[in-house]
Amino acid sequence: MNKISIERLNFFYKDKQVIRDLSLEIEANKILSVFGPSNSGITTFLRSLNRLYDLVPEARMEGLILLDGKDIHAKDVSLTELRRRVGMVFDVPTPLPLSIFDNVAYGPRLGGVKSRAKLMETVEEALRMAALWDEVQNRLDIPAMSLSGGQQQRLCVARVLALKPEVVLLDRPCSGLDPISTAKIEESLCELKKRFTIVIAPHNVQQAGRISDRAAFMLSGELVEEDSAQMIFSNPKNSRTNDYITGRFG
Amino acid sequence: MDKNMKAKPRIGDKAAKAVIWTAALLVIAVLVCIILYVLAKGLPVISWSFLTEVPRNMGREGGVASTIVSTLLVTFTAIVIATPLGIGTAFYLAEYTKEGIITRIIRFSAESLAGIPSIVYGLFGFVFFVEILGMGWSVLSGGLTLAIMILPTVIRTSEEAIITVPKSYREVSFSLGGTKWQTIFRAVFPSAIRGITNGVILSVGRCVAETAAVYLTLGSTLRMPTSLFSPGRSMAVHFYLLASEDISMENAYGTAALLIILIFLINVVANTAVNRMIAKNAKR
Amino acid sequence: MLRINFENKLKELHAEIIGMGSFVETAINDSIRAFKTNDIGLCKEIIENDQVVDEMEKNIESKCLWLIAREQPIASDLRQITTALKIITDMERIGDHASDISELVMRLPGKNSFADSIHIPQMAANAMEMVKNAITAYVTFNLELAKKTEAQDDVVDDYFNLIKQEIADVFKSQPQNMDNAIDYLLIAKYLERIADHAVNICEWVRFSQTGEHKNTQIF
Numbered sequence: 001m002n003k004i005s006i007e008r009l010n011f012f013y014k015d016k017q018v019i020r021d022l023s024l025e026i027e028a029n030k031i032l033s034v035f036g037p038s039n040s041g042i043t044t045f046l047r048s049l050n051r052l053y054d055l056v057p058e059a060r061m062e063g064l065i066l067l068d069g070k071d072i073h074a075k076d077v078s079l080t081e082l083r084r085r086v087g088m089v090f091d092v093p094t095p096l097p098l099s100i101f102d103n104v105a106y107g108p109r110l111g112g113v114k115s116r117a118k119l120m121e122t123v124e125e126a127l128r129m130a131a132l133w134d135e136v137q138n139r140l141d142i143p144a145m146s147l148s149g150g151q152q153q154r155l156c157v158a159r160v161l162a163l164k165p166e167v168v169l170l171d172r173p174c175s176g177l178d179p180i181s182t183a184k185i186e187e188s189l190c191e192l193k194k195r196f197t198i199v200i201a202p203h204n205v206q207q208a209g210r211i212s213d214r215a216a217f218m219l220s221g222e223l224v225e226e227d228s229a230q231m232i233f234s235n236p237k238n239s240r241t242n243d244y245i246t247g248r249f250g
Numbered sequence: 251m252d253k254n255m256k257a258k259p260r261i262g263d264k265a266a267k268a269v270i271w272t273a274a275l276l277v278i279a280v281l282v283c284i285i286l287y288v289l290a291k292g293l294p295v296i297s298w299s300f301l302t303e304v305p306r307n308m309g310r311e312g313g314v315a316s317t318i319v320s321t322l323l324v325t326f327t328a329i330v331i332a333t334p335l336g337i338g339t340a341f342y343l344a345e346y347t348k349e350g351i352i353t354r355i356i357r358f359s360a361e362s363l364a365g366i367p368s369i370v371y372g373l374f375g376f377v378f379f380v381e382i383l384g385m386g387w388s389v390l391s392g393g394l395t396l397a398i399m400i401l402p403t404v405i406r407t408s409e410e411a412i413i414t415v416p417k418s419y420r421e422v423s424f425s426l427g428g429t430k431w432q433t434i435f436r437a438v439f440p441s442a443i444r445g446i447t448n449g450v451i452l453s454v455g456r457c458v459a460e461t462a463a464v465y466l467t468l469g470s471t472l473r474m475p476t477s478l479f480s481p482g483r484s485m486a487v488h489f490y491l492l493a494s495e496d497i498s499m500e501n502a503y504g505t506a507a508l509l510i511i512l513i514f515l516i517n518v519v520a521n522t523a524v525n526r527m528i529a530k531n532a533k534r
Numbered sequence: 535m536l537r538i539n540f541e542n543k544l545k546e547l548h549a550e551i552i553g554m555g556s557f558v559e560t561a562i563n564d565s566i567r568a569f570k571t572n573d574i575g576l577c578k579e580i581i582e583n584d585q586v587v588d589e590m591e592k593n594i595e596s597k598c599l600w601l602i603a604r605e606q607p608i609a610s611d612l613r614q615i616t617t618a619l620k621i622i623t624d625m626e627r628i629g630d631h632a633s634d635i636s637e638l639v640m641r642l643p644g645k646n647s648f649a650d651s652i653h654i655p656q657m658a659a660n661a662m663e664m665v666k667n668a669i670t671a672y673v674t675f676n677l678e679l680a681k682k683t684e685a686q687d688d689v690v691d692d693y694f695n696l697i698k699q700e701i702a703d704v705f706k707s708q709p710q711n712m713d714n715a716i717d718y719l720l721i722a723k724y725l726e727r728i729a730d731h732a733v734n735i736c737e738w739v740r741f742s743q744t745g746e747h748k749n750t751q752i753f
Contacts, residue, residue, distance in 0.1 A: 052425055057348060084427035094418040097441055106436070107426040156422075163426060183537055190539055209604040210539075233603050 003028040003197045009063035031198045033212035041221040050086040087160035091172040093152030095144035107163040130158035131188045150181025170200040217241045292507025316474040320482030325457040327393025336404025344412040364402035372466035387469030387481035400453035411445020461486040554590040555669035561632035566658040577636035587629035617742035624731040631724040657693035664732035680736040690729035697722040
């Protein structure tokens with residue numbers, strides 16, 4: 001069974017439809033890249049997977065999203081539980097105005113973990129997975145805001161990993177980062193897919209090519225094509241996909 | 251031609267700079283003059299006995315101890331009442347409701363309250379707390395009246411502080427599985443605390459300096475207040491009465507100087523306290 | 535280190551090129567052994583194995599294209615990968631020549647008068663060494679080895695001239711053996727071509743280090 005199944009997803013903000021009839025299967029322990037021009041509904045798509053769009057009063061969704069075969073909109077689904085299982089990293093680094101430690105411990109604390117030792121263990125593990133531990137292990141109590149942009153974003157990755165999620169959503173996580181920070185994040189993603197299912201909106205086609213196992217091309221709210229990365233980046237079936245990845249438009 | 255084009259904005263620039271500097275200097279000069287004048291006249295009066303003795307003979311002799319205590323008590327009461335109410339309302343407005351009739355009514359009332367002259371609050375306090383509720387002239391009547399008076403300020407500044415907390419903090423907290431309350435308490439509130447305390451400090455200043463509203467609700471007795479239900483006389487009222495009834499200009503200036511020093515101290519102490527708290531929070 | 539993933543893929547690519555290299559070396563070696571012993575079975579085997587070489591070439595080509603498409607290599611990385619694309623063509627031709635030699639050996643009569651000639655095995659040994667060194671130079675980025683190997687081509691050319699002289703003598707002294715003599719000459723020619731392909735590989739190895747090919751800066 002696939003980790004996430006999406007059936008005929010339609011999404012509206014007020015009267016504007018931002019996602020049209022999107023159906024997609026997301027395999028576990030793979031990296032799926034969802035790419036396309038801006039305003040293609042990719043951010044909305046990602047946010048529908050952990051129901052973060054619930055924060056927006058004008059948003060309305062139709063269709064079915066199954067996580068491990070269970071409808072995430074079912075009445076007995078706990079929203080906080082869902083968001084711990086489906087973690088999210090945003091397009092700009094968003095450390096909270098707390099120390100490095102408190103940022104990573106934020107999620108576990110919300111979940112009720114109080115023991116300092118337990119928290120320390122979780123924080124270290126998460127920072128190691130995000131390839132940040134070596135750089136910050138001696139200064140966990142400094143404000144997270146004092147880290148560099150790339151470090152802040154890896155901190156945000158660690159913060160999500162500390163939740164021990166099953167799915168990690170990344171919305172253009174490298175858009176403001178230098179090539180070295182980008183490479184570090186990409187390297188850690190390739191490690192992380194062994195333990196998590198990863199859905200990423202890459203910040204360009206090249207990044208999608210480097211990291212993904214599967215790739216989906218979205219255009220104006222429609223899923224144009226989804227296939228193995230091999231197929232998408234060698235012989236996309238749809239000419240619009242080809243035009244986009246070759247830089248002919250968009 | 252080229253020269254002219256370069257020269258013109260320069261002249262304009264310099265003129266604007268001159269005007270702005272003059273304005274700023276004027277304001278500062280006036281402020282400094284007032285403070286220096288009051289301090290020059292008042293500081294010589296202030297002594298240990300002036301601080302510790304209760305006024306005698308209508309304030310002609312003795313100190314101002316009971317007015318200091320009255321001022322602090324009434325201010326404290328007002329802040330204790332207004333702060334939770336104001337912050338609560340601010341969070342309600344900023345986080346819990348959509349823009350609608352209710353929020354508009356609350357905002358409109360708050361804004362209207364802010365524009366009312368303080369003597370009107372005094373009158374209301376006198377009628378409602380002192381007379382109808384039978385609290386008499388007391389610290390409680392004064393505190394409640396001042397609380398109503400500063401509430402709009404606390405609400406407005408707190409709401410402003412809450413709204414300026416980046417939206418991303420909320421998204422992050424929610425996306426990490428936070429509930430609404432956890433998000434407000436752990437992500438929004440700590441970031442808004444500085445703005446909120448600024449509003450509160452501002453309100454403290456207003457309470458300490460308030461005359462009319464306090465005169466009508468706290469009373470003007472010179473006895474040392476002993477409980478929330480004792481009447482008293484605040485420093486500002488004391489100063490007003492000493493000066494307006496020509497009892498002792500000397501002691502009036504002493505009180506005024508003390509008032510300035512007190513407000514200055516409150517500001518410094520509150521600010522350092524908040525800074526320490528924030529620093530401690532960030533390190534925890 | 536950064537781009538570990540890409541580095542690993544490059545290493546994989548090198549491993550496959552080494553694999554393909556040793557496979558064609560074996561093919562040359564076997565074809566000469568078959569020439570000396572007139573082993574028809576071995577000849578057939580060599581000819582069949584040429585398909586394996588073709589498949590290896592396709593596989594490496596696909597890998598290179600993938601690396602270019604997904605990793606956008608530039609500078610030295612791009613030279614490495616384009617060099618790989620270039621040299622596998624030469625390696626594939628070397629494999630073809632080994633099977634060509636085997637076909638000729640099958641046509642030679644059971645006991646031919648050239649089997650005992652020492653010049654062909656010596657020439658073949660030199661050509662094989664060149665192929666081996668050329669591929670080693672590629673995977674170890676060894677510019678000196680590439681230059682040395684290119685120079686070795688003269689030795690092979692000398693052998694070819696020597697053998698040509700031998701054939702000319704045969705034409706005069708034993709006209710009845712003329713047909714076999716021509717095949718013998720062709721075998722020598724194929725060995726000479728193999729050495730030439732090794733030189734081509736070396737030239738691309740130099741390109742992968744310097745961006746210069748045949749004394750022209752091309753990338």
